[in-house]
Amino acid sequence: MHSAQPQKSGDSPDRHAAVVVVRALQEAGHVAYFAGGCVRDELLGLTPSDYDVATDATPDRIASLFRRTAAVGASFGVMLVKEGQSVIEVATFRADGTYLDNRRPDSVRFSTPQDDARRRDFTVNALFLDPLDTQSGPGGRVIDHVGGLGDLARRVIRAVGDPDQRLGEDHLRALRAVRLSAKLGFSISPETAEAIARHTGELSGVSRERIGDEVRLMLGHPTRSIAIDLLQGLGLDAAVLGAPAGPSGRLTLRLAKLGPSAHLGLALAAWARDRGASAGPEEIKSVAHEWRRALCLSNDEHAALTGVLSILGSLTRAWSTLGVAGRKRLLSRPQAADAIVLLCAESPDDGRRIEEEVARLASDGVGLCPPPLVTGDDLISVGWKPGPRFRMVLDRVYDAQLEGIVHEKAEALELASRLGV
DSSP, rough: OOOOOOOOOOOOOOHHHHHHHHHHHHHHHOOOOEHHHHHOOOOTTOOOOOOEEEESHHHHHHHHHHHSSSEGGGTTTTTEEEEEEEEEEEOOOEEEEEOOOOSSOEEEEEEOOHHHTTTSBBGGSOEEEEEETTTTTTOEEEBSSSSSHHHHHHTTTSSSOHHHHHHHOOTTTHHHHHHHHHHHHHHEOOHHHHHHTTTGGGGGGHHHHHHOOOOOOOSSSSSSSHHHHHHHHOOOOHHHHHHHHHHOSSSSHHHHTTTTTTTTHHHHHHHHHHHHHOOOOHHHHHHHHOOOOOOOOOOHHHHHHHHHHHHHHHHHHTTTOOHHHHHHHHTTTTHHHHHHHHHHHHHHHHHHHHHHHHHHHTTTSSSSSSSSOHHHHHHHHHHHHOOOHHHHHHHHHHHHHHHHHHHHHHHHHHHHHHHTO
16 A cells, blocks of 8 residues: 545535535544545546545445435445535445446445455556545545556556456546546557457457447547557457457547647547548448437437538538529528538638638628528418428529628519519
8 A cells, every 4th residue: 555645626605515524424433535537637647527435334324424325326335415616426335236238237246445345347447545644645545456546647448457357347437548548648558458459359248328328428538539549559449349340550630730729520530531431422321320329329429410411511512513592502501511521621722712611601791591581471461371492482582682682671572483483
């Protein structure tokens, strides 16, 4: 066991609430520490997204000590404690039984901090912190049973104990290793990376929802291209996407050029293009269908992926054949801005050319997507009856408006009248 002084990352409301929980447990005679990712992040000088507490108090005891609690996994020793506006997950120290479903242990027994550390996934996630023991500094005292401090200093993701056992227990740990490695800028230890590669096929047993959640977290972070490079380098992409493995090495060139706040649909489209997908209608449909199933994409996520790739295809293949109205209609589609970003990542010269044209069309006195001068209600009010030509006339009149041919409602109605003859 080793001790070290963390870099305290400010007394946020969540940290304050977690300290209150730890103090109440310790004053009641229990051992209680911060646990897991919040300890890791504080040691790295980062602000934790949440705080977890580990204790020797049982769930019943936790419920008796705090006024506002909820059991979210009492059989696993996990309770939620609401303190102020924060919700702190409080878990009893435990040792896990066998993992029959490759996700959760079939049984647990309440145990010691040492056992609890040894059942966790990676050494840097298996650290404890006593925030009330401030003799060595204001941040508290770190307790390390598995060598996590050394790996943190070396910036290494290493499985706790036998990596094959850890990864065999929970196959999703392979994706978490990739995500953490990319997010933190850590390497994966050789023995852990080798075990991940040996277990790639087993990932297919993990629920598609959980796989999709991990991929969303990877693609939602600025280090997305590093994560996907590592994912493909370890051969995990085949199981993740239910498709043949993609190229390994530093080949996610489009992903690497996206800005930090890129939407999921844009990131997915960039990844698909980096994997060699064309922007042809049939391949777009096929890729979007396969990835929707593999990653449990929502309707909106599927539409965003399809839209970015489809508009990209129009920008690269059909742009020169479109008139002013056609270009404005294309640029007014919801994913147009993302498609242009992807085009700039693929072909900077073509992207700049399109961006210049967008600026010109947006400032031509009409705009890219002005409200229509004439609507269906307007046509009905002057005696039109909805029929086969109704939509065609509205589209032709709106095209004339986009092209600056008509500027007033009366002109638009007159054109509609001529078209309807």
